[in-house]
Amino acid sequence: MFNKLKQVFSNVINKFSEVLTTKELSYDEFNEVFQEFEVELLEADVAYDVVQVIKDSLAKEIVGSRIGRFSNTSEYVRTAFFKTLEEILKKGCYKGDLISEIKNSQKPYVMVFMGVNGVGKTTTIAKVAYFLKTNNLSSVVIASDTFRAGAQEQLEIHSKRLNIPFIGGKYRSDPAAVAKDGITYASKNNIDVALVDTAGRMHTDVDLMNEIKKIIRVVKPNMKVLILDALTGNDALNQASWFDKYVGVDTVILTKLDADVKGGTALSIIVSLGKPIIFLGVGQRYDDLIPYNPEILLKRMIA
Numbered sequence: 001m002f003n004k005l006k007q008v009f010s011n012v013i014n015k016f017s018e019v020l021t022t023k024e025l026s027y028d029e030f031n032e033v034f035q036e037f038e039v040e041l042l043e044a045d046v047a048y049d050v051v052q053v054i055k056d057s058l059a060k061e062i063v064g065s066r067i068g069r070f071s072n073t074s075e076y077v078r079t080a081f082f083k084t085l086e087e088i089l090k091k092g093c094y095k096g097d098l099i100s101e102i103k104n105s106q107k108p109y110v111m112v113f114m115g116v117n118g119v120g121k122t123t124t125i126a127k128v129a130y131f132l133k134t135n136n137l138s139s140v141v142i143a144s145d146t147f148r149a150g151a152q153e154q155l156e157i158h159s160k161r162l163n164i165p166f167i168g169g170k171y172r173s174d175p176a177a178v179a180k181d182g183i184t185y186a187s188k189n190n191i192d193v194a195l196v197d198t199a200g201r202m203h204t205d206v207d208l209m210n211e212i213k214k215i216i217r218v219v220k221p222n223m224k225v226l227i228l229d230a231l232t233g234n235d236a237l238n239q240a241s242w243f244d245k246y247v248g249v250d251t252v253i254l255t256k257l258d259a260d261v262k263g264g265t266a267l268s269i270i271v272s273l274g275k276p277i278i279f280l281g282v283g284q285r286y287d288d289l290i291p292y293n294p295e296i297l298l299k300r301m302i303a
C-alpha cells in the first residue's frame, strides 16, 4: 500500500533538502528540480492534475524559503511537504462526526450503500456494523440486493458472525420494500442504525439507476454512501458523478487501498472527488476500516 508513492515522496524530500542546504530557490529553479518528480509521480499513477496541485502547493512552501545555516534542512522540507499534502488531503474530510450524528438522530439512522458491481459494498457494510458495535451502537443489516445469487446469504453470514440482526427478502422481490421492512424492524426494536445493502449496478444502466432512485425515495436515508474501489482509477470519478446526478451522494467509502500497491490512484481519487470520505477500506477483516483522516494516511505515505 502506497509503496511506490512513499518512495517518490521520499525522493522529493531528499532532493529538496539537498538543494536547499546550498541556496534559496526561485520559482524557476524550483520547477527545474520538481520536473524529474513529475514523471515519477505519474508513474506512481498520480493523475496529472493532482501532480500539478502538489507542485503548486509545495512551491508555496519552498520557493524563497531561507533556511538558517544551523537548522535541519531535511526536517524543514519534510514538515513543509507533510503540510502541503495534509492541506490537499483535508479536502476529503467529512465535516461531521458520524457517531454523534447517529446518537442525536431519531432511531434508526439509515445508511444506504450503493455502487457498481464488486466494489465492496457488502463487505464494507459488515465492517461498518462492526465499527458501530465497537462504539456501542446497535445496527441491523438489510439485504436489499435481491438480484445477485448468493447476495442474501453473504450478508446473512456476516450478520451471524457479528451477532447482529439480518433482514432479507425473496430473490427478485422489490428491493425498496425489503429496505422498508428492515427499517420498520429497526424502529420496533429500538435499533440505532439501519444499514441497507443494495445490488451492484453500472452507473450507466438507466433501469438500475432508476431502481436505486426508488429505494432512496422510499427509504429517505440519513446518509447515501457511495462505495468506490481504489483500483478503479479514473472511472471511480465517473461513477461518483453519475450516482451523484441520479440520487445525490452524501459520503464516499474508498475500498481496497491495501491492494493499491503504488498508491497514486487512491491519492488522485481522494483529491479529485469533491465528496467527503468517511472511511477507507484497507483489507478483508472487519477491523480493516479506518475513519478517513489525512494524518493517518500521511503517516503511511511519508517515511
Ligand SMILES: Nc1nc2c(ncn2[C@@H]2O[C@H](COP(=O)(O)OP(=O)(O)OP(=O)(O)O)[C@@H](O)[C@H]2O)c(=O)[nH]1
Binding pocket: 115, 116, 117, 118, 119, 120, 121, 122, 123, 124, 145, 148, 151, 198, 199, 200, 201, 255, 256, 257, 258, 259, 280, 281, 282, 283, 284, 288
Ligand atoms: N483487499 C481488499 N478487498 C476488499 C476490500 N473490500 C472488499 N474487498 C473484497 O472485494 C470483493 C467484493 O466484495 P463485496 O463486498 O462482495 O462487493 P460488492 O460491492 O458487495 O459486490 P456486488 O454485491 O456483487 O456488487 C470481496 O472479495 C471482498 O473481500 C478491501 O478494503 N480490501
Ligand SMILES: [Mg+2]
Binding pocket: 121, 122, 123, 145, 151, 197, 198, 199, 200
Ligand atoms: Mg454485495
